[in-house]
Amino acid sequence: MSRPAARVVASRRLAVYLGIGAAGLLTAVLFGRPEAVAVVVPLLLLPALSLAAAGSPQLSIAISQARERAIEGSEVELSVSLEASRPLWGLRSELRVGREVTARPLGPSVSELRPGAAAELRWALTCQRWGGRRGGTLGISAQDRLGLFRYHWAELRLPGLRIYPAADKLRRLIPPARPQMSAGDDVSNLRGDGIEFGGIRQFLPGDRVRHVNWRATARRGSLQVNELRPERNADVVIFLDTFTELELGKENSLDRAVRAAGSIAGTYLRSRDRVGLIGFGGTLRWLAPGLGERQAYRIADSLIESEVIFSYAWKGLEVIPPRTLPPGALVVAVTPLLDERSLRALLDLGGRGHDLVVLEVSPLDFLAPAHDEPALLARRLWEMERQALRTSFVSVGVPVVRWDADRPLAAPLLAASRFRRERRLVAPR
Amino acid sequence: MSRWQLSALAGALVLGAALTVLPVALGGLSPAVAIFCGGPALFFFALAMSRIWPAALWPALVLLATKQLLAAVLSDAVVIDAPLRGAALLWFAELAWLAGQPPGLPPPRAQLLAGAMVGLVGAALGWLVLALASVPLAGGPLLTGAGVVAVVAVFAAFLWLNRSGRPAEVDG
Structure with missing residues (x-):
């Protein structure tokens, strides 16, 4: 429970009353008319009483949050307990929680505080978007009985909230071409x-x-x-392209990519595979492959820190630590296939014989519709260029599957599995 | 606007009209001055109550107060109802301010009661001032000095409040 100091702000009403009072007294002195004093006495009496009673009230504030971690779309309750040293009226609160979260007041509104009686303000925080929210701020203000002074307690820190991406339920995953030696759920070619x-x-x-x-x-x-x-486990590395992102309305390509990466990583981990993560973008983030629930939390924590950081620096495979890409690991790249650096890195991975699958987060979903003829022609040319790019991946045995917004994540993964089976890259199931 | 706020608005409207009309009706002020101050005051009051410009309440109050002070200064005789006009001015301001509060708040009974009591006590003090002024006391410079000290004190309080913090916009 904290007791922050209040900032006392006099209301405009008080200033106006005092101003009129001063003018009345001056008039009385200048013109020798006591009636001017009589007119302004009530207007001076109210500020005088208020000033006599003014002073910084003590407010004890205890902020508690039901959870520190939540999944996208879930609700977390935030409650603030207030206890004042003297009566306060006109209680107002202002919650600033950032764009990942929306706040909805719960319960009856509190407008008065009585000494000795704790009041509770509650909100339901709806987690709208994944992210490592650092915590927002809460501002509380209240006024004295006559409403001439307002007390502000601003910038009260709220507890942090880590919002993990909502995972799609995946029943089947892309089987690895070369399973590892430990026991697992994947059928080996051997x-x-x-x-x-x-x-x-x-x-x-x-x-x-x-x-x-x-x-x-x-x-x-x-x-x-x-x-x-034999049934073996696999090493899977999620390659998340964070060089670029596209946005249309509330939809964001990085949001979708992170959700897909989280879903894929979670499902592989549940199948007792070792999963690692490479965030390839303006800043490089990586996690060596690991097993179990701890690794699931590590990956989720790393994913929610993902952000697009603008950079001109050229990056290739040489910047990725070798232990992050173990030999024989299945690399699932989640990318919009837009940045030249990530394209080169992926083609390099495929060319070096890594078991690679490219899940293309379709940028078409984030483009405004083309209306006139030149725009339609430009769109067609661009799409043809992208098709040629996909073909260049397929020519080195790398399947590129497009994930459109209206399709579940399972659909492109199934298409990738089929491609690999037809090319006899994996054992038939 | 809730029910109690409508009542407060009606009360403020009656008091504002009375403060505009009475100084002329009682013969203390010429109609031209009354219109010059009272017309804009009621216009500002309407602006504030329609929430087009909530802070317009304060120019309205200043104009009404100016009018009462002018009536007091320009009158030949002692304005015996000046304390009542002061109380009415305070009640007008308090009721109008309460009527302009955001809707949904419970009726502030304590504040209304406090405003009413302060108005009555203020009026009583005003009559006391008038009564003291009518007593033929010697030592004029002393009393004038006290008046000057009071003026300086109120101005000092006014300046201190302006320095201590920006007046809140919302709650007036």
């Missing part, structure tokens, strides 16, 4: 111990008898054994 059926071959010395496929043996006349595929 043959070995496992549950998934991988094929039938001739019995060899050392094969276990329980792997013999008796039906195939009877049909072919020689001993045949089942081949199995």
Whole structure:
């Protein structure tokens, strides 16, 4: 509970009363007319009484917030408990919480404070957009009984609130081309111990008898054994392009990219895969691949700090720490495919044989519609250029899947999986 | 505007009209001066109450007060109802200010009562001043000095308030 000092502000009413009072007294002295004093006495008496009672009242303020972390779209309750040392009227509060959050008052409004009786102001904070809100400010003001003085308690710090992006529910993810050696949910291309059926071959010395496929043996006349595929986990690196963002109305391409990255990372982590993050933009942020819930929080915390920082500096793959991109890791790039630097880096990754999938956050959703003929022609040319760009990725075996605003995230991921299966980059499921 | 605010507005309107008309009706002021001060005062009052310019209440009050002071100065006889005019001026200002508050607030009974009491006590003090002034006391310079000190004190308070903080715009 804090007791900040109040700033006392005299109202304009007080100044006007005193001004008229002074004019009346001056008139009385100059013209020798006591009636002028009699006219202004009531107007002087009120400020005199108010000034006698004025002084900075003590206000005890306790601010509490139900949670420090929330998901986009959820509500968090903020309550402020107030206790005044003397009666205060005309209580007003002003909450400044930034653009990620909107505040809605809860409960009855409080306009008076009585000594010894705590009053509570409550708001429901609706988390509109992901982000690491540093906390807003609260301003409280109240007046004395006669309303001639107003007391302001400004810039009271609110607790911080970390808003995580709302995750889409994904049932199937892009299977990695080269799973790692630890056990997991992905079926490996390799043959070995496992549950998934991988094929039938001739019995060899050392094969276990329980792997013999008796039906195939009877049909072919020689001993045949089942081949199995082991279940392995994968290293997945989310490559988030933060060089550029597009905005149309309340929609923002970076917002969508961060939501997609969060959903993909969360789903892989639930499948016991190791997930890392590279935020590739004006500033480089990275997280080495890791497992479990702790890593999920690390990734979420890193994602909500994502922002587009304008920079002319040329960046390539050499700036990414090597341990962030382990050999054989599946790299899922979430990008609007607009900045030359990220395009070069991704083509470089694909060219070096990294297992790469590009999820294109469609910039078309953020373009104002073209109306006249030149604009339509320019749009067509631009789209053709983008198609050529996608083809250049496909030519090095990298699928580029477009994610439009009206499609669920699962749809482009499914398309990427199909592309990889058709190219025999991954084991069929 | 809530019900009590409408009542306050009606009260302020009656008092404002009375303060405009009475000095002329009672013969203390010429109609030209009354129109010169009272007309703009009522215009400003209407501006403030229609919330077009809420702060226009204060020029309206200043004009009405000027009119009462002019009536007191220009009158040949002792203006015996001057304290009542002062109280009416205060009640007018308080009621108009309350009527201009944002809607939805509970009726400020304590403030209304305080305003009424201060007006009555102020009027009583005003009559006391008039009564003291009618007593033939010697020592004029002493009383004049006291008056000058009072004027300087009020001006000093006025300046101090202007320095201590910007007057709040919203609550008047």
